[in-house]
Amino acid sequence: MDLEQLRKFCLSKPGAVETFPFDPVTLVLKVGGKMFALISLDESPLRINLKADPNDNEILRQQFPAIIPGYHMNKRHWNTVILDSSLPDELILDQIDISYGIVFASLPRKIRDAINQQ
Numbered sequence: 001m002d003l004e005q006l007r008k009f010c011l012s013k014p015g016a017v018e019t020f021p022f023d024p025v026t027l028v029l030k031v032g033g034k035m036f037a038l039i040s041l042d043e044s045p046l047r048i049n050l051k052a053d054p055n056d057n058e059i060l061r062q063q064f065p066a067i068i069p070g071y072h073m074n075k076r077h078w079n080t081v082i083l084d085s086s087l088p089d090e091l092i093l094d095q096i097d098i099s100y101g102i103v104f105a106s107l108p109r110k111i112r113d114a115i116n117q118q
Contacts, residue, residue: 001089003039003046009093010037013100015115032111036103037096038073046083048092049073050099064091 010016010029016036019028025042028035038049052060054076060067061079066086070078081087081095104112 001046001083001092003041006037006039006046006048006083006092006096010096010100013104014118015104016100031100031104032107032115034103034107036099040071045085047071048081048083048096049078050081050095051078051102052095052098053102056098060095 007018007027011018013031013036015031017030019030020026021028025040027039027041029037029039036051040047049070049072057069057076057079061069064087066082066084068080068082069075071080073080079095081092083092104115107115
């Protein structure tokens with residue numbers, strides 16, 4: 001999976017926007033003003049930070065060496081997924097869906113309703 005595929009999939013989510021709030025090499029994808037994915041553009045292989053359920057994070061980290069505690073993030077709630085071709089694309093896309101879903105569900109209802117009406 002390459003950068004353009006990642007960007008396209010993330011931006012296909014309702015209300016998703018991209019920004020560079022930290023530096024020019026960390027692409028941040030947000031919904032409702034909250035981050036659901038961060039992509040390190042200067043890493044090779046690419047790395048993406050994604051939010052997930054803390055219990056699932058432990059299982060994923062044990063099962064897949066390319067999934068590690070979230071770099072510069074709350075390590076209980078975030079994973080860094082290393083895109084080194086060892087993970088199936090479906091797993092990466094599922095993790096993006098989960099991250100987006102967790103963040104979207106945490107938004108105030110008024111914001112969720114506005115996004116759903118777009």
